[in-house]
Amino acid sequence: MAKIAIVGATGAVGIELVKCCHARKAVFGDAPPALFASARSAGKVLEGPYGPLTISEFTLEAVQGKFDYVFLAVSGSFSEQFAPSLASSGCWVIDNSSAFRYHDTVPLVVPEINFSAIKAIGGKLIANPNCTTAIAAMALWPIHQAHGGIKRMIVSTYQASSGAGEPGMQELLEGSKSQLLDGKAPVNKVFSHPLPFNCIPMIDKLQGNGYTKEEMKVAWETRKIFGDDGIKLSCTAVRIPTLRAHAEAITLETAGEITPASVLECLRGKPGVAVKDDPGNDVYPMPLSCSGEDDVQVGRIRQSEVFGDRGVDLFVCGDQLLRGAALNAVLIAEKLEGDK
Amino acid sequence: MAKIAIVGATGAVGIELVKCCHARKAVFGDAPPALFASARSAGKVLEGPYGPLTISEFTLEAVQGKFDYVFLAVSGSFSEQFAPSLASSGCWVIDNSSAFRYHDTVPLVVPEINFSAIKAIGGKLIANPNCTTAIAAMALWPIHQAHGGIKRMIVSTYQASSGAGEPGMQELLEGSKSQLLDGKAPVNKVFSHPLPFNCIPMIDKLQGNGYTKEEMKVAWETRKIFGDDGIKLSCTAVRIPTLRAHAEAITLETAGEITPASVLECLRGKPGVAVKDDPGNDVYPMPLSCSGEDDVQVGRIRQSEVFGDRGVDLFVCGDQLLRGAALNAVLIAEKLEGDK
Numbered sequence: 049m050a051k052i053a054i055v056g057a058t059g060a061v062g063i064e065l066v067k068c069c070h071a072r073k074a075v076f077g078d079a080p081p082a083l084f085a086s087a088r089s090a091g092k093v094l095e096g097p098y099g100p101l102t103i104s105e106f107t108l109e110a111v112q113g114k115f116d117y118v119f120l121a122v123s124g125s126f127s128e129q130f131a132p133s134l135a136s137s138g139c140w141v142i143d144n145s146s147a148f149r150y151h152d153t154v155p156l157v158v159p160e161i162n163f164s165a166i167k168a169i170g171g172k173l174i175a176n177p178n179c180t181t182a183i184a185a186m187a188l189w190p191i192h193q194a195h196g197g198i199k200r201m202i203v204s205t206y207q208a209s210s211g212a213g214e215p216g217m218q219e220l221l222e223g224s225k226s227q228l229l230d231g232k233a234p235v236n237k238v239f240s241h242p243l244p245f246n247c248i249p250m251i252d253k254l255q256g257n258g259y260t261k262e263e264m265k266v267a268w269e270t271r272k273i274f275g276d277d278g279i280k281l282s283c284t285a286v287r288i289p290t291l292r293a294h295a296e297a298i299t300l301e302t303a304g305e306i307t308p309a310s311v312l313e314c315l316r317g318k319p320g321v322a323v324k325d326d327p328g329n330d331v332y333p334m335p336l337s338c339s340g341e342d343d344v345q346v347g348r349i350r351q352s353e354v355f356g357d358r359g360v361d362l363f364v365c366g367d368q369l370l371r372g373a374a375l376n377a378v379l380i381a382e383k384l385e386g387d388k
Numbered sequence: 389m390a391k392i393a394i395v396g397a398t399g400a401v402g403i404e405l406v407k408c409c410h411a412r413k414a415v416f417g418d419a420p421p422a423l424f425a426s427a428r429s430a431g432k433v434l435e436g437p438y439g440p441l442t443i444s445e446f447t448l449e450a451v452q453g454k455f456d457y458v459f460l461a462v463s464g465s466f467s468e469q470f471a472p473s474l475a476s477s478g479c480w481v482i483d484n485s486s487a488f489r490y491h492d493t494v495p496l497v498v499p500e501i502n503f504s505a506i507k508a509i510g511g512k513l514i515a516n517p518n519c520t521t522a523i524a525a526m527a528l529w530p531i532h533q534a535h536g537g538i539k540r541m542i543v544s545t546y547q548a549s550s551g552a553g554e555p556g557m558q559e560l561l562e563g564s565k566s567q568l569l570d571g572k573a574p575v576n577k578v579f580s581h582p583l584p585f586n587c588i589p590m591i592d593k594l595q596g597n598g599y600t601k602e603e604m605k606v607a608w609e610t611r612k613i614f615g616d617d618g619i620k621l622s623c624t625a626v627r628i629p630t631l632r633a634h635a636e637a638i639t640l641e642t643a644g645e646i647t648p649a650s651v652l653e654c655l656r657g658k659p660g661v662a663v664k665d666d667p668g669n670d671v672y673p674m675p676l677s678c679s680g681e682d683d684v685q686v687g688r689i690r691q692s693e694v695f696g697d698r699g700v701d702l703f704v705c706g707d708q709l710l711r712g713a714a715l716n717a718v719l720i721a722e723k724l725e726g727d728k
Binding site: 200204206224225241242246248249286288289334335336348352354355 | 540544546564568580582588589590594597600620621622624626629630631635637639648670673675676691692693694695699701
């Protein structure tokens with residue numbers, strides 16, 4: 049039976065981590081994970097699939113060496129401070145922050161794609177990818193493998209408020225209500241501008257090259273996960289008024305020839321991927337149908353008007369809190385557990 | 389003093405046409421336009437900037453030969469039936485539908501770009517472009533001219549509910565309310581799926597090549613307006629839960645070298661274009677700041693990670709009912725009036 053700790057258990061990702069562990073009781077055992085958070089949340093009781101669980105205050109002493117798997121759903125600075133000590137104490141540490149994703153000595157893992165990076169790089173600290181990257185990667189990896197590699201990609205995102213956690217989702221819901229009912233301008237604290245009935249083409253900090261960190265994460269992380277530094281990628285990351293699923297319009301160019309049929313062929317039966325591609329019958333990926341679902345949906349697959357027989361356009365959508373965060377992390381632990 | 393008729397005056401675009409005419413009283417004169425609609429709306433009184441105006445039932449006899457400018461804000465099939473007769477009766481007919489946009493004998497006009505096409509092609513029937521196309525074209529034409537021409541473009545849209553007219557906006561508002569207040573699933577009749585807290589990656593009919601007509605319109609119309617059949621363009625058109633401004637993420641490749649600085653330089657002072665490009669201070673184009681504004685906003689201008697020194701990424705946003713429809717049409721008439 050695996051001993052599991054979830055640090056940051058009160059957040060949107062933390063809550064999904066509890067659910068994802070419970071769904072894998074057959075692998076991890078019946079005992080609930082131990083939940084940790086800041087002193088502020090200590091003593092709080094979280095209702096979930098295991099019944100009520102009490103949150104403990106996180107201290108290094110309370111966790112290090114005591115668990116098989118520690119999931120960190122905390123800030124980058126928190127992870128920076130504690131993750132290395134936890135990993136060197138013998139726990140597998142799966143960190144959802146961006147703190148270690150770009151360290152050469154830390155594997156960045158989507159388990160269906162590059163689980164082998166864990167053994168190859170060594171150590172017990174594993175980085176969980178950015179949500180937008182992880183969702184797209186599920187659809188793109190089979191395409192990358194089957195068509196001589198993706199050479200260029202243009203990604204435009206339609207990102208949900210959950211990317212800013214529970215406070216982001218609440219701000220969207222409360223703001224929408226106050227605008228619709230009281231005709232008041234929505235208040236914004238989490239987002240730089242009001243999100244209800246708006247979209248905000250800027251997520252995360254501005255970088256020197258004019259892209260945001262969110263946009264560059266998609267480039268940096270796709271290259272690292274695919275093990276291919278040659279992929280050129282431009283991204284525009286846009287927040288839209290949805291709750292918990294990210295969508296992405298992707299145009300890509302491959303080294304080899306590619307057709308919608310060859311894309312469908314390579315995606316067939318791939319775990320974690322659901323093809324939703326019957327636009328004539330109004331079937332395509334959408335936040336509404338992806339929310340709460342494990343699989344990444346792929347559709348609107350068509351020959352690119354720009355890259356011709358070396359390109360396709362497609363649309364992907366996935367639950368940001370699941371494949372984009374909690375599920376991916378738990379699947380890493382599940383695979384490690386199976387590897388024992 | 390110009391005699392103006394607005395056909396389809398009760399719709400979202402019709403209402404904006406009235407406002408746009410009123411804002412140009414100095415050009416068109418003080419008299420209000422005559423408003424026409426179907427028999428169902430005849431006798432209805434429309435409140436607007438001219439005060440109350442009564443809607444008359446449209447008949448060919450009531451309109452042909454009696455006006456200088458006839459704005460058609462009606463369905464494509466209605467336009468197909470009546471526009472040619474109206475134009476041959478001596479009225480300038482400016483049609484907002486897609487019925488005649490791809491006819492070689494009908495100019496498709498953004499007045500700041502290709503007003504000269506009206507004289508070059510001849511006739512009195514003028515097509516007003518698709519909203520997504522018209523908004524992007526305002527920003528792209530100066531770039532096209534200053535950089536040896538745009539060779540390739542990838543466009544991902546963030547389109548407002550107003551693209552489906554007043555019923556689309558109402559469906560979004562009512563659905564959002566029922567979801568937020570009563571926890572009920574929103575009803576959808578206008579859109580193929582509920583739009584509140586969702587996005588729908590399909591607008592208009594599916595074409596043989598897997599693109600929707602909305603997506604292909606952007607390619608067909610950009611080529612026609614720019615007079616350049618060589619532009620390769622892939623578009624993904626997505627409906628998002630906003631009210632009346634369309635946004636677009638655009639990656640483009642030019643024949644000549646291009647930089648963010650050269651883009652800013654060529655956009656400076658261009659009528660109808662407002663540069664909003666200071667992301668470090670949270671300034672970028674957004675539906676919230678574009679709604680009700682005449683100018684198309686352009687920002688997030690950065691060197692493309694995919695096309696290098698021949699490419700840029702940018703984000704544009706414009707009021708769908710104004711530059712995307714009513715304003716563009718009225719500016720055509722204004723320019724014709726000035727040309728007299």
